[in-house]
Amino acid sequence: MIAPLFKFGYFGDEFSLIIAVLIGIGFGFFLERAGFGSSTKLAAQFYFYDMTVLKVMFTAIVTAMVGLLYFGWLGILDLTLVSVNQTYLVSQIVGGLILGVGFVIGGYCPGTSVVACATGKKDAMVFVLGVLFGIFVFGELYSYIFEPIMDLSAMGRVLLPDVLHLSYGLVVFLVVVMAIGAFILAEYVEKKLVLKKGK
């Protein structure tokens, strides 16, 4: 096993920041290519007439997920050294709902708003100020409101295979099948709405 390269000590903290910029460049590039620098395009996902968000997101997830499995299977990548988000059901449910509402009201998420700022969208610049303000308020009220709910239902490192009692490979396969189903549905819904618009 040689990867994750950083965890095996192939380079240090300072160099990892250069890697961060390079990875960020790739991230920003493809977000902009996909059209995610536009709030009207992003928000359209929630009205079913442009399902690009779903298509890009699930394709990206499937690509990286299959890649992880493959590199792990080849014995190049030690999957146990790849950091995995811990599960805190209450905070992830509450936070996710608030984020979804914020997404459809604001038209961006934090990452896409950065791309939109870079391409000159004034609404995205206001959105970023909103995010900064939101984080400031969160931090100021942290010990009064948020701290008590943050660690409720802390479950640690739980993966979908653990919850479903299925093997890792089988879950990967099922996610791929689900994604393909979602793509077919998305194409169908988009076509239907375009026909309706044409009339």
Next chain:
Amino acid sequence: MDQSLINDKPTKYMNPYLAGIGLGLVLLASFVVMGRGLGASGAFSTLIAAGTNIVSPEHAKSNAYFSEYLGLNLSETLKDWLLFEVIGVVIGGFVSGLFAGRIKLKTDKGPNISNGKRYLFAFIGGGLMGVGAKIARGCTSGQALTGGASLAFGSWVFMMMVFAGGYMFAYFIRRQWR
């Protein structure tokens, strides 16, 4: 065909599946090289913590949340992986926009809403995003995309909740977009 770097007319967006594969490969590279995924909201937290610390060091250090983001000094605080990654996102987004002829100062909004109202909603939406991302310990990048690909249970729950929240509220805000 015009082959200049800055096109007069914006080119079409990339095929979503191709863009998704590109994005997925970037995420995979991050996993393989760094052992971690992508993020965005964490960089904003670092900026706010650093800013608060500049205005009032005592206040920032006594705050249970901001103090987590503070290093020994300002430069240590700013040597944050996600902050550098987001600097890259700015560059990557700009370069892609430049090649596609999409760099333009404008307000992106639906046809039936004034600029002022669009800014108001952008600020409110952004504020909710900030709070929501902090509660959930990540946003669409750090939780949904990264956690989704590494099959983290809580991240999948989070992703479903984002779509649920968006679709549930979409009706009430439809006049902003249509």
